[in-house]
Amino acid sequence: GAGVSQTPSNKVTEKGKYVELRCDPISGHTALYWYRQSLGQGPEFLIYFQGTGAADDSGLPNDRFFAVRPEGSVSTLKIQRTERGDSAVYLCASSLTYQETQYFGPGTRLLVL
């Protein structure tokens, strides 16, 4: 079956701009996660959705970051007033339930100039 997909694959933007990153999880997976991976480091947790609600958003670095999952499937990570330090690979993962193995998408590489 289809895996987790993320669009766009790459995104280049200018400092101060707004960006949206999309994640399409595996069909039927109720749990969805966002991670951020800076160059040369392991992924860091941002936010976790169970269904439509954000069950844990403690990893979001500040209020410029926001994520939604309105219908319990596709999720969008939104970053306002982007800064150069936001440049990273943003990974999305999904799992059947929050206790099951997480399966990752290919990520979106964000570059803020």
Next chain:
Amino acid sequence: AQTVTQSQPEMSVQEAETVTLSCTYDTSESDYYLFWYKQPPSRQMILVIRQEAYKQQNATENRFSVNFQKAAKSFSLKISDSQLGDAAMYFCAYRRPSGSRLTFGEGTQLTVNP
């Protein structure tokens, strides 16, 4: 807070040989899950192997096996008969049983020499 440490930034192995990647973690929990993920240049994290802390038996998946030492909080990955396709960044990760987030180590870049 839980932490995961991978002390080997880079490792190399000859094709068909065996290599072991190290991982240690810190937790006060008695039950948890440990994972090894592989990340090739395509960026996609691929699950290699998973271990439940309550299971004493080490997990194995074909050429991949772990040495889980709960008392020492150590979770190493052994790759046997290494193949060129095994070359990638390998991440060790921890998850609490009731939690959802994965906590990753810094990664080990594995090179396989022909």
